[in-house]
Amino acid sequence: MCPLLLLLLGPGEGLAQPLGAFQSGNARLLTTDAASVIEHPVLGLQRSAIPVAAGFAVDTSLYADLLLAPNVGLRWAKALGSQRLVLGARYTHFVGASVYSAVVEAQEPAVQRFEPTLSGPTLYGAYGLTLGPLLVQGEARFAYFETSYLSLTGAAALHLSGPWVLIAEVGARIKGGSALRAAAGVRYGGERFGMALGAAYVDLSDPVFANGGLPVSPVLDFSWTFR
DSSP: OOOHHHHHHOOOTTTTSOOGGGSSTTOBOSSSBOSSOOOSOEEESSOEEEEOSTTEEEEEOHHHHHTTOOEEEEEEEEEETTEEEEEEEEEEOOOOHHHHHHHHHHHOTTOOOOOOOOOEEEEEEEEEEEETTEEEEEEEEEEESSSEEEEEEEEEEEEOSTTEEEEEEEEEEESSSEEEEEEEEEEEEOSSEEEEEEEEEOOTTSGGGTTSOOSEEEEEEEEEEOO
16 A cells, blocks of 8 residues: 555645544544644543644543553644654553452462553654555554563555545564554544544464454544544
């Protein structure tokens, strides 16, 4: 999905226009950050955010909050013609260790001690380029929880018709070796209501799939933009 020919020719004035579906909302693709500016307050599962000024926005992930990992971040984004630049940081403080420990130890009597420590910072950056109805971008994300990891992901988002966008992501999570990550799906970006539905591929060595389960997890997001 790489528009090599368009890149070689260079985008014209028409191609420099941004994707309408990513002009606002929660600035998410499927599993990665969308290279776009958050223009209005938004309440969403993957991201809820309040724009401050000069491209800055304070944000959180409701998914993580609901899973007993409250988090807060600061995100900056800038649109320069057809180019998009995003930098962000977030800190997560995990408060559900006792709850998760009790559940695991109750289901697995052989486990004598389970103490997850998922608190720590996350840093990320993304660069995107809009080419008419197509957004191509790359994202780098570094996180340090129990151990550190770096993920590198490329993505393409194709505006189909109206508010519908087709999305594909592929990359690797590097932690003592690389593990493939990929996702595909669609996102609806209405005037206020937003929704994403897709599927993500995760590494076969993940413990949750150790008993023969499929290495695919659903991706679901809902958001509401306050204009």
